[in-house]
Structure formats: C-alpha cells, structure tokens
Amino acid sequence: MQQEYTIEELLELRESGKYALVDVRSPKEFQEASIPGAINIPVFSNEERSEIGTLYKQESPEAAKQRGLEIFSDKLPRFINDFQKLNKPVAVFCWRGGMRSKTATTVLDLMGVKAGRLKGGIRSYRQYVVKTMESYNLKSDLIVLNGYTGTGKTKLLHQLLDKGYPVIDLEQMAGHRGSIFGQIGLLPNNQKKFDSLLLQDLEKYKDKKHIIIEGESKRIGKVVLPEFFYSKKESGTQFFLHLPIDVRVANIMEDYKPEESPEQFLEAFQFIKRNIHSPIANEIQKLLEGKQFPKAIALLLEYYYDSRYEHAITQSEGETVHIHAESMEDAFQQLRSNLKNIKF
CATH class of the missing domain: 3.40.250.10 (Rhodanese-like domain)
Incomplete structure (x- = not known):
C-alpha cells in the first residue's frame, strides 16, 4: 500500500x-x-x-x-x-x-x-x-523600510538579510516592484503563489519580535496583502530614507534597466501620463522616445512619484524615523545604527 x-x-x-x-x-x-x-x-x-x-x-x-x-x-x-x-x-x-x-x-x-x-x-x-491565513496571529511587530522611489529599499533589505536580520521581501514574492513599471523584466506571481511564500516566511520568523519589510501598498502587482499583515504594516515603525536625486536615478537605472525594454517603459508611462502636468508629461514622453532615460526618470521622480510618497507617509500610524544619507553605503550604516536598539 x-x-x-x-x-x-x-x-x-x-x-x-x-x-x-x-x-x-x-x-x-x-x-x-x-x-x-x-x-x-x-x-x-x-x-x-x-x-x-x-x-x-x-x-x-x-x-x-x-x-x-x-x-x-x-x-x-x-x-x-x-x-x-x-x-x-x-x-x-x-x-x-x-x-x-x-x-x-x-x-x-x-x-x-x-x-x-x-x-x-x-x-x-x-x-x-x-x-491558516484566515486566522493567522502575527505576533511580531513590523519594521517598515520606506522612502522615495529609487532609494534602494530592496537592495538595503537584502543587505540586512545577509547580516542575519529577519527580512521578508514582498516584492520578490509578488514578482513585481510595486510601481506602474514594476513588472517589466519580471514574471508576476498570482495570489496562490504569493500566499504560500508569505506563509512560509511568517512561519520561519514566528518567534521573532520584529520583522523588517519594505513599505508597500495593499496591492503589489497582481497580489493583495492579507488584512492582518497590512494592518501590522500600517502601525509599524517606519524608517524613511532620503537620498540625493542622482543616487536615486542611478539606483533605478541599475534595477529596472530601461535601455533593455524601452517600448515597455513607454507603454507603461501612458497609464500615468494624464496625472502629470501636460508640458512635463510631453517632455517625459519625448525623453523616453529618445531613450534619454536618466533625464526622464528624474522628471518622473520630481513630478509624480515624490508627491505620492509624501502623501503615503502622512497616512502612517506608527513612529517615523527619517534617515538622510548621501550614498547607499551611508544609508545602510545609518539604518544598522538605528536598528541596534531594537530587539529581534
């Protein structure tokens, strides 16, 4: 048998x-x-x-x-x-x-x-x-790594993971970076796969007092965060990163590699174009068509993404710690310094 x-x-x-x-x-x-x-x-x-x-x-x-x-x-x-x-x-x-x-x-x-x-x-x-997810009791508090687009939050998460911190990478589980351009170069996951991966990590860290995540909206690409997890995220301590615009543009160029998928970037831009003041939107359009990606990204950050993040951070219920850094290395060192007094 x-x-x-x-x-x-x-x-x-x-x-x-x-x-x-x-x-x-x-x-x-x-x-x-x-x-x-x-x-x-x-x-x-x-x-x-x-x-x-x-x-x-x-x-x-x-x-x-x-x-x-x-x-x-x-x-x-x-x-x-x-x-x-x-x-x-x-x-x-x-x-x-x-x-x-x-x-x-x-x-x-x-x-x-x-x-x-x-x-x-x-x-x-x-x-x-x-x-299990319907009745999950998440005892750990969440530390939320937040910041303007391009501040290298995912890279910092993985650096923390390499140092032994309990980290959950929601974007990796979703197969999506969480923006309108977020699925370019990736294969988005469905809800079934996302839930399975999330539950696996929650069980792995169930005895930890704190878990570090990246700040995300309730929907990431095709998937939706469970309510118990989203509520914990909203009340968690927020570490908000500030980096110079040139560092942020460089991070985005390295992560998204727009030169490898120029048509997809131009197509995705159409979904947000109407939300940007027409003269600026038309300039971004021309820059993308001319493959002048760093300039286009800088304008997108200034006239679209930064204002959205400013609104998002005001909605947070938890304590917010601002980290002003000049480089990615500086951001990582300051982040680790702030985490020293937190028990994991």
Missing part, C-alpha cells in the same frame, strides 16, 4: 531536510503555484498534458489514459533517473493526489526509490494555506 502524507506531515518532512518534495505536475502548473521548496519532475510536459486533456473531453477517459501510458512509458527511464539523482526519499504530489502521483510512486517503488504522496494533492495544501 502506498504511503500517504497529510499536508502537516508533508511540511514536517520538508522542514527536516531529509526528504525531497517533488511536484509531478506540468511545468506550467508548477510555475503558477507549488509548495515552496518543491522541485518539478513532471509526468507530462505542458503540451502532453494539453493533448491528454483534449482526448479526455473529446473522446473518452479510456483514450486519455491509453495515450498517457504511451507518453509516460517512453520517458520512464529518464523520469526514474531524475528521482534517483536526488539520493533521498521523496514525497510527491499532483493536483488532487490522483493518477499522476499514484503512477509516480508506483514506478518509483518498483525501482527501489522510497516514495510517498500527498493525500489530496496540492489542492489540500492550498486549502491549508487559506485556512
């Missing part, structure tokens, strides 16, 4: 590090959302899954199963080899804990690979995430 794991048992196996979690769904399904920490060894490719689904609907379940068996048989040696290279027991899962995970665990067992499967598939994991 095949070994079945509940979602709680599966997560314990993941945390032990002694088991590999393997998503046997197609690469497209895996990319849309999976269990954090899992790897993808698909039974079927995206195209094969589509072909089998079409057969199921248009002909019969039997025809679909027959075609699935033919496809899987051809790739069986490579499939088993991929699992053997993991060199540890595995826990596999598909969508509902059905045919794909059952087939995978059966053939792996025959080849001497210790394998169990998630009862109910990833659907049971999604139900677990939703239920």
Whole structure:
C-alpha cells in the first residue's frame, strides 16, 4: 500500500531536510503555484498534458489514459533517473493526489526509490494555506523600510538579510516592484503563489519580535496583502530614507534597466501620463522616445512619484524615523545604527 502524507506531515518532512518534495505536475502548473521548496519532475510536459486533456473531453477517459501510458512509458527511464539523482526519499504530489502521483510512486517503488504522496494533492495544501491565513496571529511587530522611489529599499533589505536580520521581501514574492513599471523584466506571481511564500516566511520568523519589510501598498502587482499583515504594516515603525536625486536615478537605472525594454517603459508611462502636468508629461514622453532615460526618470521622480510618497507617509500610524544619507553605503550604516536598539 502506498504511503500517504497529510499536508502537516508533508511540511514536517520538508522542514527536516531529509526528504525531497517533488511536484509531478506540468511545468506550467508548477510555475503558477507549488509548495515552496518543491522541485518539478513532471509526468507530462505542458503540451502532453494539453493533448491528454483534449482526448479526455473529446473522446473518452479510456483514450486519455491509453495515450498517457504511451507518453509516460517512453520517458520512464529518464523520469526514474531524475528521482534517483536526488539520493533521498521523496514525497510527491499532483493536483488532487490522483493518477499522476499514484503512477509516480508506483514506478518509483518498483525501482527501489522510497516514495510517498500527498493525500489530496496540492489542492489540500492550498486549502491549508487559506485556512491558516484566515486566522493567522502575527505576533511580531513590523519594521517598515520606506522612502522615495529609487532609494534602494530592496537592495538595503537584502543587505540586512545577509547580516542575519529577519527580512521578508514582498516584492520578490509578488514578482513585481510595486510601481506602474514594476513588472517589466519580471514574471508576476498570482495570489496562490504569493500566499504560500508569505506563509512560509511568517512561519520561519514566528518567534521573532520584529520583522523588517519594505513599505508597500495593499496591492503589489497582481497580489493583495492579507488584512492582518497590512494592518501590522500600517502601525509599524517606519524608517524613511532620503537620498540625493542622482543616487536615486542611478539606483533605478541599475534595477529596472530601461535601455533593455524601452517600448515597455513607454507603454507603461501612458497609464500615468494624464496625472502629470501636460508640458512635463510631453517632455517625459519625448525623453523616453529618445531613450534619454536618466533625464526622464528624474522628471518622473520630481513630478509624480515624490508627491505620492509624501502623501503615503502622512497616512502612517506608527513612529517615523527619517534617515538622510548621501550614498547607499551611508544609508545602510545609518539604518544598522538605528536598528541596534531594537530587539529581534
């Protein structure tokens, strides 16, 4: 009889590090959302899954199963080899804990690979995430790194993370930088994937008194922050960064690389153009068309983004600490100095 794991048992196996979690769904399904920490060894490719689904609907379940068996048989040696290279027991899962995970665990067992499967598939994991988030008690207070666009908040977050501070990178989880230009060069995540990644980090830091995040609006690209988290963010201590305009422009050029996607930047600008005084908006348009990005960015900061941030900071309920720095290194040193008296 095949070994079945509940979602709680599966997560314990993941945390032990002694088991590999393997998503046997197609690469497209895996990319849309999976269990954090899992790897993808698909039974079927995206195209094969589509072909089998079409057969199921248009002909019969039997025809679909027959075609699935033919496809899987051809790739069986490579499939088993991929699992053997993991060199540890595995826990596999598909969508509902059905045919794909059952087939995978059966053939792996025959080849001497210790394998169990998630009862109910990833659907049971999604139900677990939703239920947990609905009643989540976030005991940690949030320290919010805020500041005008281009102050390198994400870079500073990662520097703090490297120094051992508890940091949650919301933009990385969302696959979006949080602005109208925020998804350029990135692959935005959906709510399912975002919730899974956020819950994983919340559990990792559940015993910390403080967690450091970047100041974000309630919506980041395609995803929305859960209410309990957003409320904590609003009441958290705010560290507001001030940096010279030339440093901010340089940060944006390095992060966004507009010269690699000029058409996308011009297209995104159209969504905010009407909110900028017409003569300035037309000048920005010409600069973007002429690929004079530093000048265009400087005008966007002065006439659009800075005024929006000034409004946002006045809405904060928590204490605000202003950090005036001349460089990124200066900002980091001042930030660490201010964090010394905070217990994590």
